[in-house]
Amino acid sequence: MKKDNKDGAILRSSLSTLLKRFSNTDVVGDIEKEYSKSIAGQIKLSLIQDNHVLKKARLNEQLLNNIMHSISEKGIPSPLLLMPIGEDNYEIIVSRATYIAAKKLNFDVVPAFILNIEEEEMLMLLASFLRDTKNSSIIEMSLVLNRLVKKYKYSQKEIAELMHISRSQVTNIIRLNKMPQWVLDDIANNKLSAGHARAISTLNEKDMSDVVSKIYENNLSVRQTEKIVYELKNNINYSEDERVINKLYRCKSNILRKRITLTFTSEKAKNNFLEKLKDENK
Numbered sequence: 365m366k367k368d369n370k371d372g373a374i375l376r377s378s379l380s381t382l383l384k385r386f387s388n389t390d391v392v393g394d395i396e397k398e399y400s401k402s403i404a405g406q407i408k409l410s411l412i413q414d415n416h417v418l419k420k421a422r423l424n425e426q427l428l429n430n431i432m433h434s435i436s437e438k439g440i441p442s443p444l445l446l447m448p449i450g451e452d453n454y455e456i457i458v459s460r461a462t463y464i465a466a467k468k469l470n471f472d473v474v475p476a477f478i479l480n481i482e483e484e485e486m487l488m489l490l491a492s493f494l495r496d497t498k499n500s501s502i503i504e505m506s507l508v509l510n511r512l513v514k515k516y517k518y519s520q521k522e523i524a525e526l527m528h529i530s531r532s533q534v535t536n537i538i539r540l541n542k543m544p545q546w547v548l549d550d551i552a553n554n555k556l557s558a559g560h561a562r563a564i565s566t567l568n569e570k571d572m573s574d575v576v577s578k579i580y581e582n583n584l585s586v587r588q589t590e591k592i593v594y595e596l597k598n599n600i601n602y603s604e605d606e607r608v609i610n611k612l613y614r615c616k617s618n619i620l621r622k623r624i625t626l627t628f629t630s631e632k633a634k635n636n637f638l639e640k641l642k643d644e645n646k
Contacts, residue, residue, distance in 0.1 A: 506540040559586035
């Protein structure tokens with residue numbers, strides 16, 4: 365694949381070709397079909413390294429335990445996809461979770477296909493795999509997309525085309541890459557949702573830690589978290605105003621930016637509120 369000699373990024377025509385190829389619905393499946401007539405090689409696990417882009421991402425512990433249980437009973441269901449690095453060494457592309465599970469179970473060898481591709485194609489393949497995998501890691505996705513943007517100069521519009529998601533979703537996923545490691549670990553283990561992480565992403569780490577503690581203690585929703593963050597950043601506290609509204613209109617109120625949301629305990633309570641408004645405006 366032809367490269368730009370200055371920064372290693374591919375030419376735009378090649379980029380368009382890659383986007384077209386990896387926007388397909390099942391790139392990994394296509395690769396497996398390509399190799400279906402071949403016999404996967406048995407590669408020593410000691411020769412395989414973790415993916416250099418993804419190694420910052422922790423795996424979900426429950427998911428990893430499930431995979432370990434499955435392959436200890438039934439073996440590895442499909443060959444790993446590897447890329448060569450140096451002489452007689454390899455790096456995991458797909459599936460990283462199976463690779464880590466096999467290591468924890470002290471497997472000696474694993475079935476694998478070797479793909480002679482460069483880093484950029486590897487990243488595109490990973491992005492497609494993560495896009496199509498049910499319990500994929502959003503942290504791994506963030507690392508991959510960030511690398512495509514920073515090193516290979518993909519625009520967020522192009523990434524959105526590849527992933528079949530909106531540009532704003534791409535922005536939010538990439539932003540996760542800047543979060544502290546403890547936040548990333550909590551997201552990986554489903555303690556914290558990506559929506560919660562997005563809500564706190566603009567805070568400094570101390571405030572972030574304080575807000576996360578409140579999320580856990582009070583089981584806060586993403587919207588409630590956004591409210592706390594807004595009040596914190598703008599040195600505002602709407603609690604007293606909400607208390608007055610709640611007492612006056614016998615409802616539960618929520619004030620955020622230019623919006624006030626009123627929630628009533630019943631349809632009758634809501635109708636009484638509406639009648640009261642009409643009476644006051646006569």
